[in-house]
Amino acid sequence: MPDRTPTPPQPPTTPEPLPHLPRGRHALTREQVVESQRSRILRAIAESVSTHGYHGASLSDITARAGISRKTFYEHFADKQACFVATVVPRFAAIVDTALEPYAGDAPWPLRLHGSLTALLDAIAEDPASARLCFVETLTAGPDAIRARNDALTRLEPLYIPSAATGVEPSHLMRMTAQVLVGGLADTIHRTVLTNDDPRALLADLEFVALSSQLGPQGASELLGSRTAPG
Amino acid sequence: MSEEPFSQDAGDGFVVRDDRDRLMVAVADLTYDRDHTEITIPQIEAHANVAPGRFAETFDSFDECVVSAYDAAVQQSFAAAAAAFARAGGEWAPAGVAALEALLTFMARTPTLAHLACVVSPQVSDAARAYNDQAPMFFADFLRPGYDEAERAHGPLPPLELMAQIVAAGIHDLVRRFCVDRRETALMEAHGAISMLVVSPLLGPETALRTLREHELARKA
Numbered sequence: 001m002p003d004r005t006p007t008p009p010q011p012p013t014t015p016e017p018l019p020h021l022p023r024g025r026h027a028l029t030r031e032q033v034v035e036s037q038r039s040r041i042l043r044a045i046a047e048s049v050s051t052h053g054y055h056g057a058s059l060s061d062i063t064a065r066a067g068i069s070r071k072t073f074y075e076h077f078a079d080k081q082a083c084f085v086a087t088v089v090p091r092f093a094a095i096v097d098t099a100l101e102p103y104a105g106d107a108p109w110p111l112r113l114h115g116s117l118t119a120l121l122d123a124i125a126e127d128p129a130s131a132r133l134c135f136v137e138t139l140t141a142g143p144d145a146i147r148a149r150n151d152a153l154t155r156l157e158p159l160y161i162p163s164a165a166t167g168v169e170p171s172h173l174m175r176m177t178a179q180v181l182v183g184g185l186a187d188t189i190h191r192t193v194l195t196n197d198d199p200r201a202l203l204a205d206l207e208f209v210a211l212s213s214q215l216g217p218q219g220a221s222e223l224l225g226s227r228t229a230p231g
Numbered sequence: 232m233s234e235e236p237f238s239q240d241a242g243d244g245f246v247v248r249d250d251r252d253r254l255m256v257a258v259a260d261l262t263y264d265r266d267h268t269e270i271t272i273p274q275i276e277a278h279a280n281v282a283p284g285r286f287a288e289t290f291d292s293f294d295e296c297v298v299s300a301y302d303a304a305v306q307q308s309f310a311a312a313a314a315a316f317a318r319a320g321g322e323w324a325p326a327g328v329a330a331l332e333a334l335l336t337f338m339a340r341t342p343t344l345a346h347l348a349c350v351v352s353p354q355v356s357d358a359a360r361a362y363n364d365q366a367p368m369f370f371a372d373f374l375r376p377g378y379d380e381a382e383r384a385h386g387p388l389p390p391l392e393l394m395a396q397i398v399a400a401g402i403h404d405l406v407r408r409f410c411v412d413r414r415e416t417a418l419m420e421a422h423g424a425i426s427m428l429v430v431s432p433l434l435g436p437e438t439a440l441r442t443l444r445e446h447e448l449a450r451k452a
Contacts, residue, residue, distance in 0.1 A: 055354075139353045139360075139363075140353045140354055140360060141354070142354060143350060143411050146350065146407065146411045147411060147412075150408055150411070173423050173424060173427065176405075176420070176421060176423070176424035177423075177424040177427045177428060179405060179408070179424065180401040180402065180404070180405050180421070180424050180425060180427075180428045181401055181428060182401075182404075183400060183401040183402075183403070183404025183405050183407075183408070184396075184397040184398060184399075184400045184401030184404065184428070185397070185401075186400075186404060187396075187397075187400030187401070187403060187404050188393075188396060188397050188400055190364075190400075191364065191396070191400075194364065204389070205389040205390075205393050205394070205397070206397070208388070208389050208432070209389070209394060209397050209398075209432050212431060212432035212433075212435075213427065213428060213431040213432050213436065214431070214436060215435075215436075216385075216431065216434070216435025216436060216437070216438075217381050217384075217385040217388060217432060217433060217434075217435065218384075218385045218435070219435075220432075221385060221386060221387075221388075
């Protein structure tokens with residue numbers, strides 16, 4: 001097997017300074033100040049974790065990047081994990097939304113699945129920093145982060161249930177099988193992000209496993225083969 | 232670590248053979264309800280009912296203990312699955328379904344170790360995270376007979392290592408879901424879905440469902 005030694009997180013290029021509030025008296029409302037602090041903290045933890053990994057991201061680094069005190073940090077978040085979850089949830093939601101958009105419509109399930117997996121892998125390739133936060137660091141940040149990851153991935157389960165779009169209620173077995181397939185998808189993406197490989201290279205094999213779980217290997221091969229057949 | 236091979240019933244859960252095993256189980260028990268950073272070596276030794284100083288004689292660090300516990304749980308659980316596979320005999324699919332049942336039974340019987348492996352270990356250290364990332368790859372040998380059978384029948388498939396990775400990763404992720412929700416003892420609920428994920432991509436959903444039904448009937452008989 002090829003070497004799959006995980007690579008460390010990549011430091012960002014010269015970071016943009018976070019916009020701080022003007023010093024001294026200003027006309028900003030208390031709400032604007034609080035919102036500014038919160039958004040700076042969320043951006044700071046994303047950058048710190050991207051650089052150092054979740055465990056290496058210290059409160060000192062996060063608060064320095066955000067230009068706030070520890071006291072202010074704890075006014076916004078109970079702890080580092082809560083802050084991390086708050087920055088991951090919208091990022092993960094955006095990735096999942098991108099995957100679900102092609103799934104809408106009346107096209108046959110295999111085509112909708114293809115469109116969704118393509119969109120998902122493109123989104124990951126185009127924003128590897130967010131992908132790393134969502135698919136890798138959530139597993140190291142504690143149970144609340146794992147639950148946030150699980151909640152996001154649950155939204156992808158209908159991709160693996162052909163009858164979902166028809167309104168037919170899937171059986172418990174179908175739903176749980178879809179859950180396992182999504183887990184396999186997520187962990188596979190996790191490994192790819194760790195090794196900085198192109199996630200788009202996974203498309204054909206991920207598609208095969210999904211299709212063959214419903215159609216068997218012959219059905220999946222015929223479907224995928226007909227898509228690439230000349231003429 | 233004891234080099235004795237395992238041949239055990241999955242229903243026994245993790246078999247404790249020596250102080251090393253006692254210490255590993257103690258870490259699993261203590262981290263089930265507490266953050267790992269709050270746990271001390273004396274607490275581990277007391278919970279394991281071993282002499283003070285025994286931890287340092289056995290492990291170089293807390294991290295090493297966690298990785299060792301994960302490894303020991305994988306070794307024993309796979310031994311139980313292999314034993315079930317061998318007892319089932321015959322074709323790969325029914326033997327595989329029996330092996331998966333044994334695997335889940337083992338984890339359900341040893342919830343604190345399952346929790347340590349899936350939830351705690353990624354938080355502990357780079358070594359534990361690396362082991363966590365590699366553990367699913369043990370699955371390729373288990374899939375190989377079914378994979379070879381499918382290739383003979385249907386022609387070329389995606390690489391075995393990738394299929395094993397996807398399948399094993401799916402199982403790992405599902406077990407992690409149960410663990411983070413503290414539902415380890417309910418892991419058998421996942422047996423059907425996991426069996427479908429393992430058998431369907433290789434032999435088709437009809438074979439997978441038939442195999443599951445026959446397994447359930449045999450269990451009830």
